[in-house]
Amino acid sequence: MTQVSEGTLSQLDSDRGVGENQIDMKTSGGTEYKEVISVISRSPRDRPREGLIVVREWLKSCSTLFAGMNGDILLEVAKNCTCQIMRKDSMVVKQGDRGNSFYIILHGDVSIYVKEGK
Numbered sequence: 001m002t003q004v005s006e007g008t009l010s011q012l013d014s015d016r017g018v019g020e021n022q023i024d025m026k027t028s029g030g031t032e033y034k035e036v037i038s039v040i041s042r043s044p045r046d047r048p049r050e051g052l053i054v055v056r057e058w059l060k061s062c063s064t065l066f067a068g069m070n071g072d073i074l075l076e077v078a079k080n081c082t083c084q085i086m087r088k089d090s091m092v093v094k095q096g097d098r099g100n101s102f103y104i105i106l107h108g109d110v111s112i113y114v115k116e117g118k
Contacts, residue, residue: 032054095115
């Protein structure tokens with residue numbers, strides 16, 4: 001189970017072309033962060049290319065995973081992700097659920113609980 005203390009998540013479903021992975025990335029506020037939130041809060045079809053480029057460059061600067069990734073792939077991530085604002089104690093995923101998306105924690109904290117044994 002992954003539980004949010006509070007915060008903002010960005011989700012990309014594997015049905016839209018990304019594998020079954022989960023990634024956590026904490027970030028802090030700032031002008032660029034606010035622009036990223038402004039872009040990904042819009043419908044994917046309403047995101048301007050300039051905004052997608054800002055999101056791509058921001059992702060590259062925040063994570064070694066994204067730093068070496070092909071720029072066109074990151075533009076697709078920026079274009080197709082969805083922004084979710086979660087309330088404290090919300091469950092994001094439950095142990096045993098089929099993985100079909102990954103999450104980037106843009107702001108806030110998350111706790112992960114793993115049930116051991118059978």
